[in-house]
Amino acid sequence: MRLVEIEDLHVSFSQHDGLVQAVRGVSFGLDSGESLGIVGESGSGKSVTCAALLRLLREPPAKITAKTLSLSGHSVLGISNRAISTLRGRVAAMVFQDPMTSLDPVFTIGHQIAETILAHRKVTKREALAQAVELLRRVEIKNPGAVTNYYPHQLSGGMLQRAMIAMALSCEPDVLIADEPTTALDVTIQAQILQLIKDIQAETGMGLIMITHDLGVIAETVDRVVVMYGGKVMETGPVEAIFSAPLHPYTRALLNSVPGQTAGKQRLVEIAGSSPNPSHPPAGCPFHPRCPLAVAECRQTAPPLETKAAGRQAACIRVAAEMVAA
Template structure:
């Protein structure tokens, strides 16, 4: 069963504690890069809220700015070419963008953790799995070497690794892709973070392992109350895993809603195009619908709506009007001139 097949089932809905104060709030985030062709803004006015125990899906095609958003939250952008140029990343009463690197290191990997797309490039090939798991435990929780090693064995067992005491002495290249991803999850969850960012955590895995990894993240989340920001291009994964979803296009959020409402009543033409491209949403069709064209590069953006050149609902105002993200229903925001609220 593929992830898109799973989209045929009823989407999750109803984030736990929906009225709770957000544990993480991103407001009007703007990120600038210096390139050989000049300055670009791959993230332009992104706002998100994440509450304890909920999973927020951030979806869109490659090049939409999803990973840059996550790296901005973690303060892992390349310092020589990139910086946050506007907005606020609020966590625990602090703006993460304004913290010193020393104070950010106390949060990163401890209160906010991240699972990266490719574990082989994220794990250090020169150190054993046990050493890499023990480091955040010793740094953030003040454990002794023996305590950290024992906790590392426990953490590996919690992510379904058999014979974890043996694996702590192995190196990343000795493990399969699925095992490496489980190690990354164990490292991310070892300090029981308040926020977990999972950036395409199943991209390089076969569908059976994908399902296991997603179930593992969900089980750990339910046990700890961690809030999860799940970054993906797979709407099937979103339907099965998320409480709310934000759709990103060309550096901006174009639609966000409860996951059940978004699947039942997609409003933005881009969201509708993504859903039409799912096999499970088009059973019986001769062929899948495609969105023509591609995401515009950040140094050559359309002057009006950024999706206008690809949109099948385009009209004259779309080519020159900068469209805001506005409420278009209960807990449902959309960035589109088809709705009077946005004009």
């Protein structure tokens, strides 16, 4: 049984001036112990995909449809609020870029972690607080006992993100979903937090979904990658394969826009053109207006995600031709 199964997910938001088609037919899965990166430029539908999976979107304005949308075999479509809150935390827990979306400024860190534990487990308040201290120690916060009495504003950005990870781990989730967890942090702290997440994953064997616009983060932390663009999956495959021989022209463009090892000397090449307007997505392949290889058919028909090599899929009719040419 897969930890996460997403098949043909569509998410739209109705607004006064029309429909925002944020996710348009996304499919992917996650097996236990596996780590998956979801990468793509801002606005490609990464966060909405995972928020839909945990049913964190307000419906309406959001409308979610899918052939399959499940966590550890439980469908989250048409599920009660109570049932989804049990799955959240226990089966899948999420860490966000901005800790203050999940932390309440008026309660101490210890109180908030203990409350999460109490919501899911039959333990006393005292036991929950003791577990909160242990969790803070696990995320390498110094003086965890003292930190339980701190309020969020008393912690640095890196410490807050560690506290968020502690909270997410409090119910021993089968899968941790981290949405740009280090984007707001400086490079050194970012590396430490990614290492921490990797270590915890190795130790617990939990599944990991790492959402990021930063390919560098992906390279360091995951086994498999899903590349998203314009609310669709462009390419998926093992991380080494994606980096050494990207199939989709969008993945190539994304890799070219990352400064290399000699960062500073090398210029960052931006992908020419702008990403699609989700209120009026282009017909055909969403990348065709920016794609150097686009032909007439790309403008008319959205290519399906097809297996192009062992363990590798891409949604591009030009992949085979391009690989021969390369």
